[in-house]
Amino acid sequence: MDWTFTLETFISLVAAIPLTLQLAATSILLGAFLALGLALLRLSGVRVLDWFARFYVFVFRGTPLLVQIFLIYYGLSQFPAVRHTMLWPILREPYWCAVIALTLNTAAYASEIIRGGLVSVSHGQIEAARACGMPRFMVFRRIVLPLAIRQALPGYGNEMISMVKATSLASIITLMEVTGVAAKIISETYRAIEVFIVAGVIYLTINFLLTRLVHVVEYMLSPHLRAPRLRTPVQGESK
Amino acid sequence: MNQPDFLDVISFGPGGWGAALLAGAWMTVLIAISGFLIGSIIGTFGAWAKISGGRTIRAIADGYTTVLRGIPDLLVIYLFYFGGSAAVTAIGRFFGSEGFIGFPGFLAGALAVGITSGAQQTEVFRGAFKAVHKGEIEAAIACGMSRALRFRRIIAPLTLRHALPGMGNVWQVVLKESALVSITGVAELLRQAQVGAGSTGMPFNFYVVAGAIYLTISTFSGALLQWSERYFSRGVRRN
Numbered sequence: 001m002d003w004t005f006t007l008e009t010f011i012s013l014v015a016a017i018p019l020t021l022q023l024a025a026t027s028i029l030l031g032a033f034l035a036l037g038l039a040l041l042r043l044s045g046v047r048v049l050d051w052f053a054r055f056y057v058f059v060f061r062g063t064p065l066l067v068q069i070f071l072i073y074y075g076l077s078q079f080p081a082v083r084h085t086m087l088w089p090i091l092r093e094p095y096w097c098a099v100i101a102l103t104l105n106t107a108a109y110a111s112e113i114i115r116g117g118l119v120s121v122s123h124g125q126i127e128a129a130r131a132c133g134m135p136r137f138m139v140f141r142r143i144v145l146p147l148a149i150r151q152a153l154p155g156y157g158n159e160m161i162s163m164v165k166a167t168s169l170a171s172i173i174t175l176m177e178v179t180g181v182a183a184k185i186i187s188e189t190y191r192a193i194e195v196f197i198v199a200g201v202i203y204l205t206i207n208f209l210l211t212r213l214v215h216v217v218e219y220m221l222s223p224h225l226r227a228p229r230l231r232t233p234v235q236g237e238s239k
Numbered sequence: 240m241n242q243p244d245f246l247d248v249i250s251f252g253p254g255g256w257g258a259a260l261l262a263g264a265w266m267t268v269l270i271a272i273s274g275f276l277i278g279s280i281i282g283t284f285g286a287w288a289k290i291s292g293g294r295t296i297r298a299i300a301d302g303y304t305t306v307l308r309g310i311p312d313l314l315v316i317y318l319f320y321f322g323g324s325a326a327v328t329a330i331g332r333f334f335g336s337e338g339f340i341g342f343p344g345f346l347a348g349a350l351a352v353g354i355t356s357g358a359q360q361t362e363v364f365r366g367a368f369k370a371v372h373k374g375e376i377e378a379a380i381a382c383g384m385s386r387a388l389r390f391r392r393i394i395a396p397l398t399l400r401h402a403l404p405g406m407g408n409v410w411q412v413v414l415k416e417s418a419l420v421s422i423t424g425v426a427e428l429l430r431q432a433q434v435g436a437g438s439t440g441m442p443f444n445f446y447v448v449a450g451a452i453y454l455t456i457s458t459f460s461g462a463l464l465q466w467s468e469r470y471f472s473r474g475v476r477r478n
Binding site: 058059062063064065066067068070071074075076077078079161165166167168169171172179182183186187190191192193196199200203204207208 | 305306308309310311312313314315317318320321322324325328411415416417418419421422429432433436440441442443444446447449450453454457458
């Protein structure tokens with residue numbers, strides 16, 4: 001292995017990490033709100049809304065993300081009407097097109113995870129909250145949502161990792177995030193293995209830290225599942 | 240707008256893209272099936288390594304699944320496509336050929352998809368094997384079955400039954416992942432849509448059609464998988 005080349009590659013790839021993180025963080029955050037909305041539509045009991053959410057999830061989970069990215073980035077510009085709206089400054093930027101596609105995509109997967117979490121909240125909890133006189137919205141905000149989040153967190157952690165991996169597709173529409181820079185170096189030097197190892201290490205580190213973070217949040221959210229911290233008996237104290 | 244009517248563009252007649260898109264869809268299915276089968280073989284060995292391998296073999300298998308689940312699939316495709324070309328060129332030079340030899344995109348794609356889905360299938364098979372009742376294996380030993388016979392008649396069919404739902408999920412992932420192989424220039428569905436979009440100036444329509452074809456393939460194969468799940472679980476008692 002050529003160490004100077006590897007080090008140079010590492011330096012140029014590290015410079016691309018912020019863009020990867022920014023893409024992932026923006027789309028995960030925006031996607032979470034959209035996903036919550038979709039999950040609520042599924043559970044609304046209104047047939048039209050339920051069907052809309054089902055159709056959305058079916059379409060976005062059934063087609064490749066790359067097709068969705070192309071559809072938004074290349075597809076929308078086909079219509080002169082789109083080019084004359086106020087949205088055009090956003091839709092002409094590859095960055096925003098990638099964010100939109102990633103957001104719409106993750107929302108479909110995450111809505112199913114959130115729905116699972118919402119469904120898992122036991123009726124007893126909701127009944128207890130109602131019995132305390134909480135209005136519907138407060139029950140949702142204080143009881144259902146926190147319990148659902150805790151239930152959905154492990155699944156959501158996996159989805160976040162998928163999103164970090166999915167940001168690599170933004171490189172195909174010219175964004176120079178980690179994979180984009182890696183592909184550029186590979187196509188210039190044809191030294192795929194070294195570049196692959198360096199990029200792989202970067203992605204593995206990001207994902208490792210992300211799983212740790214999710215674990216920490218999970219730990220913080222489930223104090224009731226931990227064994228109570230035992231008070232160590234003071235020496236000489238009678239039992 | 241003096242663009243031709245879209246139905247003419249995707250028709251099967253002269254100047255229509257219907258046949259090209261259908262051929263692309265067929266290529267997509269071929270890539271996905273090859274990748275899935277390669278992944279199944281790797282997954283079988285991976286699961287075997289994790290279940291009954293020694294410490295070293297187990298560590299290798301653990302490393303393989305961890306790495307492949309943490310890095311983007313696109314990076315793996317780049318590795319095989321460019322790395323394969325570099326390797327083939329080096330071998331060619333060894334045998335006295337001059338100049339660059341390209342690695343076939345189909346092979347690179349199928350291998351890359353196979354290696355990534357192999358990591359997922361390793362986990363699927365391992366979980367499925369764990370679900371096989373110990374009593375079944377003990378009964379087979381008690382009947383005097385040899386290791387090979389035990390594997391063929393008892394372990395493999397029972398594991399497959401438990402693995403089918405997970406394999407179905409992996410198949411859907413593989414099908415969507417095959418779209419990434421378009422970057423190597425293989426004339427699969429997305430690549431054909433790109434070519435069509437470029438030459439007709441109707442990217443939106445082409446990507447919508449491509450997406451619809453992906454949806455159709457995944458829906459039909461999903462139904463097939465559900466049927467096979469029912470078929471292979473016909474001996475299971477349901478309450």
